[in-house]
Amino acid sequence: MVLPMIELNTGMNMPQIGLGTWKAEAGKVGEAVRYALEEAGYTHIDCAAIYENEAEIGEALSSVFSRGSVKREDVFITSKLWNTEHDPTRVRHACEKTLKDLQLDYLDLYLMHWRIAQNDTGEIIDIPFEETWQAMEMLVETGLVRAIGVSNFTEDMLTSLLERVAIVPAMNQVEMHPYLPQESLRAFCHEKNIHITAYSPLGRPGGQHEGDPTPKLIDHPIVMSIAKAYGKTPAQVLLRFGLDRGVVVIPKSTTPSRIAENIDAISFTLSQEDITKLLALEIPHRYVEPSLWWGIPYFS
Numbered sequence: 155m156v157l158p159m160i161e162l163n164t165g166m167n168m169p170q171i172g173l174g175t176w177k178a179e180a181g182k183v184g185e186a187v188r189y190a191l192e193e194a195g196y197t198h199i200d201c202a203a204i205y206e207n208e209a210e211i212g213e214a215l216s217s218v219f220s221r222g223s224v225k226r227e228d229v230f231i232t233s234k235l236w237n238t239e240h241d242p243t244r245v246r247h248a249c250e251k252t253l254k255d256l257q258l259d260y261l262d263l264y265l266m267h268w269r270i271a272q273n274d275t276g277e278i279i280d281i282p283f284e285e286t287w288q289a290m291e292m293l294v295e296t297g298l299v300r301a302i303g304v305s306n307f308t309e310d311m312l313t314s315l316l317e318r319v320a321i322v323p324a325m326n327q328v329e330m331h332p333y334l335p336q337e338s339l340r341a342f343c344h345e346k347n348i349h350i351t352a353y354s355p356l357g358r359p360g361g362q363h364e365g366d367p368t369p370k371l372i373d374h375p376i377v378m379s380i381a382k383a384y385g386k387t388p389a390q391v392l393l394r395f396g397l398d399r400g401v402v403v404i405p406k407s408t409t410p411s412r413i414a415e416n417i418d419a420i421s422f423t424l425s426q427e428d429i430t431k432l433l434a435l436e437i438p439h440r441y442v443e444p445s446l447w448w449g450i451p452y453f454s
């Protein structure tokens with residue numbers, strides 16, 4: 155199986171589909187990663203320190219690489235710097251901890267997870283994200299990571315970052331799906347040579363916040379009717395929507411049949427007419443809403 159690739163602004167290739175691991179439970183995530191790499195044909199895993207499962211993922215990666223079924227250099231591994239590690243003096247240590255947990259010598263991509271800095275008790279503190287970024291630039295210099303990027307950055311945040319830094323982020327990982335297509339951000343990033351990874355590309359079925367009245371994206375009649383017309387599943391249509399817009403998609407699953415179903419989204423393409431129908435589903439609606447965690451709206 156040949157996965158579609160995108161070329162980052164570093165010249166490196168990144169598989170356009172990968173396995174997400176947020177809320178991938180202990181006791182399941184390692185097997186999901188093994189299955190994805192050894193049986194389903196994935197070569198890209200999306201991790202983060204805050205998911206608290208990097209040690210189990212590291213065990214799985216180590217077994218896969220030591221069996222030789224898949225080589226380290228053929229897998230693209232992303233992780234993310236958590237908010238409590240934004241102090242420039244803590245960035246390297248945080249990255250080394252992730253590398254130790256994942257049992258790796260280097261990461262292909264390291265992202266600043268949010269622009270928000272917090273102290274160890276969770277209070278929001280004032281560390282300009284440009285300073286954190288400069289410490290992340292040093293990680294590239296020392297070879298711990300091959301590329302750096304950001305996550306949950308708006309156009310304004312990127313503009314401010316670009317004015318002050320040496321390395322242009324290779325990636326902006328943001329929520330993106332038909333209810334939140336973010337066309338303006340997509341065009342802005344394209345112009346600046348920053349790629350986009352779409353997180354929650356399926357609309358987090360099963361993971362909506364309690365009380366969220368928004369109908370499940372995966373059950374939307376338009377998504378279902380397009381799926382029927384192509385003989386594909388609604389999940390595959392949602393992933394294809396991302397692939398056809400040129401973004402990277404990272405669906406999370408620990409269910410082997412779904413892990414296989416999701417990567418099969420590479421096997422077809424949507425017509426422009428169907429992409430337009432899906433774009434018209436914009437609400438906009440965020441499934442990942444930081445105001446619920448930190449009491450501040452997304453764009454502040």
Ligand SMILES: NC(=O)c1ccc[n+]([C@@H]2O[C@H](COP(=O)([O-])OP(=O)(O)OC[C@H]3O[C@@H](n4cnc5c(N)ncnc54)[C@H](OP(=O)(O)O)[C@@H]3O)[C@@H](O)[C@H]2O)c1
Nearest residue numbers: 174175176353354355356357358360389405406407408409
């Ligand atoms: N940078 C950030 O701030 C950020 C935020 C959110 C997410 N992410 C990353 O993006 C990844 C994906 O986003 P997400 O986990 O929020 O949401 P998602 O991938 O849109 O949805 C995951 C949910 O969909 C289910 N599922 C997977 N494949 C399915 C299929 N074919 N049919 C029906 N249901 C299916 C999964 O269940 P099962 O596992 O039970 O199969 C899981 O409940 C994350 O895991 C994480 O790596 C990053």
